[in-house]
Amino acid sequence: MAVNPTMLDKLGLILALVFGLIVLIFGSLEFFAIFLIFLIASVVATKYGYAQKRELGIYEHERSWENVLANGLVPAIVAVAWPWVGVGGYLGSVAAITADKFASELGVLGPAPRSLLTLKEAKRGESGCISPLGTLVSFTGALLIGISAHLLMPAQISAWQMIYIGLIGFVGSFADSIVGVLEEKGIGTKATTNAICAIVGAVLGIAFLR
Numbered sequence: 157m158a159v160n161p162t163m164l165d166k167l168g169l170i171l172a173l174v175f176g177l178i179v180l181i182f183g184s185l186e187f188f189a190i191f192l193i194f195l196i197a198s199v200v201a202t203k204y205g206y207a208q209k210r211e212l213g214i215y216e217h218e219r220s221w222e223n224v225l226a227n228g229l230v231p232a233i234v235a236v237a238w239p240w241v242g243v244g245g246y247l248g249s250v251a252a253i254t255a256d257k258f259a260s261e262l263g264v265l266g267p268a269p270r271s272l273l274t275l276k277e278a279k280r281g282e283s284g285c286i287s288p289l290g291t292l293v294s295f296t297g298a299l300l301i302g303i304s305a306h307l308l309m310p311a312q313i314s315a316w317q318m319i320y321i322g323l324i325g326f327v328g329s330f331a332d333s334i335v336g337v338l339e340e341k342g343i344g345t346k347a348t349t350n351a352i353c354a355i356v357g358a359v360l361g362i363a364f365l366r
Contacts, residue, residue: 167221175228179246183235186308187246191231193304194254197297201261214264214281226347227253230354234362241362243305243312248361249354251301251321252328256353258297259329263290273337283336283349298325313365320364328357 164172172195180188209215231253234245263269264280266289271278278285302321305313313321332353339349 164219164224165221168219168224171221171224172228175224175232178232179235183238183246186305187235187238187243189308190247190250190301190304194250194257194301197254197300198257198261201258201297204262205265208265212264212280222347223350226350227257227354230351230358234358242366243309244361244363244365245358246361247301247305247313247321247365248324248328249358251298251325251361252332252353252357253350254301255294255298255325255329256332256350259286259290259294259333262293263287265289271337272333273340283339283346284333285336286330286333294329295322295326298322298329301325317365321361324357324360324364327360328353331356 176188176191179191206215231246231249234241234249238246260281263286266287268277268280269282269285269287269290270276271282271285273284299319299322302313302318302325305321306315306318332349335344335349335352338344339346
């Protein structure tokens, strides 16, 4: 059986390529490099702890086009709009979706999370929950994007702004967890919470990284 290293279904892979081209054409090589860093980091985070995730029944082997759309649409839009809104919208949105990916894929490997609604222990992989490990790796994922932006665009992103990007991504991921409470009640889907995560990151990036 052929192995799909991107972990995307066919439509998801096509959509990811489209978003990548949009980022490259309307953004810059640096934007595209950061997009690739997000994709590679996402695959690594998903595959890490494979055996434990499979045992828990939460390993997702393949992502659908809906997942790609929810994560990639906002970064693509702000990549097109960056001459008017600045680079912060793009960096903030990518930091947020990276933070969320790290929290959901790596946070499940630690102690069971707690529901934001009831504060009671919840099932791993359940939306609307947080855990100490998930919180830590969420900021780490966002900071990865901040560090990448600083190294790739030192004239635009200072060392302090690198940390801001980490914080912005973390807040975006936390917003995802808050909205996830509604998802668990049947309001919205995982795709909508992911999209809101990216939107919050973009808005904060535009506001604080102009």
